[in-house]
Amino acid sequence: MARFQRPRTVAEGVYQHLRRRLLAGELEPGRWLREQELAASLDVSRTPVREAVRQLAQEGLLVIEANRGVRVRGLTLEEAVATYEVRERLESMAAGLAARRVDAAARAALDEQLAAMNAVDPADQAEHVRADDAFHGLVARLSGNPVLQELVERLSERVMRVKVLTRDVNVSAFAREQHARIVAAIGAGDEAAAEAAMREHIRTNLRIVEERLAGAGPGAGGEEA
């Protein structure tokens, strides 16, 4: 069928399609994906499918095994913890930089995003994950450091994956308060406070993820030899 309107290229359409299904948790970890099958189901040839798959593999969502196929990548507890540890450093750095160079437009964007997050239907898990990701992406963008922004966005895919696999939506009033504190610190131009607020926020989330992953056992799985 292949009805993607937005993307200019077929390969990009396939990429977005697969990425969406992966981040939604629709394709469970460990599952085999065959290029031929994907191509047939999307009514395109193997070539653009292959291109999309390679890109997703490089981003860490798929694992290519030589002459064997691609599998949906799982997440170990160690990997999730490692991701959050790096995230803590990068995003607190971004928050600090954003506070240093904040202006009226930045404040408006942050307030708007904050309002959008609070307006999300509490039952809509996927939408919450998306909104939270957009908030963190905005902070990264406001840092003014494009390299930092790129790395944060790259990690955000794994973060979304962690959230989906652990069902960590973190909709609590506590999370809202942390978000508000981050926005306030950045808006006030208080670099140290912004860094600290972001660090605390991510540490809180890490604790939640650790609890759920540890409680659920290996859970996500899919990383055998």
Add this chain to the structure above:
Amino acid sequence: MARFQRPRTVAEGVYQHLRRRLLAGELEPGRWLREQELAASLDVSRTPVREAVRQLAQEGLLVIEANRGVRVRGLTLEEAVATYEVRERLESMAAGLAARRVDAAARAALDEQLAAMNAVDPADQAEHVRADDAFHGLVARLSGNPVLQELVERLSERVMRVKVLTRDVNVSAFAREQHARIVAAIGAGDEAAAEAAMREHIRTNLRIVEERLAGAGPGAGGEEA
């Protein structure tokens, strides 16, 4: 001719070939690369060339322009500074973590790498860049955080590119002393000292890059609309 021994796949061979030429500064920024021409010169088809080019583009070494071709990406001063700022955070984090979990094997590896760096022929610029990159990669690996390691390695390509384009080999005795200090701090298990030493080392390099890029004008260029 296509004589690559190591890689198992042709696409990987093309990738390594192009990557090497790019990091060596052989392919100047702004230059157009045509798939057909590359394929013909390597005596392979366009398919693996295309795959390699896409990967290099995603890594930030090439820029794809729709239906027009790929260009070798240039580096602006802002981008170089942004890269080093992020690097400072990530690699100091890595040094600290490495110090926290250091053991005999790690000490041996660090000493060995340090000796290898000091043994490099001072005239061999490319070898110096490689050895320095290997040192930083080793520290990242010793951090024990695979996500951190991956990001550092990803940035290292741009770092090498910055070094080649600015001809920053930084062979000075000062740099050697900084490397030694980093190794000593990690070996002693002094987390704070290791972080500080790495931070200082990268800041020094940033200053050198800034001077050279600013002095040479836009220099590397190649980022027009």
Add this chain to the structure above:
DNA sequence: GCATTGTATGTTGCATACAATCTTTCAGCA
């Protein structure tokens, strides 16, 4: 003279056919 449109060209983007490689299975044999 200027703007607009038509056309030529070079490049990527996609589809299909073929080759190489790995896994698995099953027959033969100790």
Add this chain to the structure above:
DNA sequence: TGCTGAAAGATTGTATGCAACATACAATGC
């Protein structure tokens, strides 16, 4: 019964042909 090995099957990896797209330039109408 367990083991070796070869052949078959399945999947990725590569090559090639064709179509679509973007740009540049010439032609035409205003």
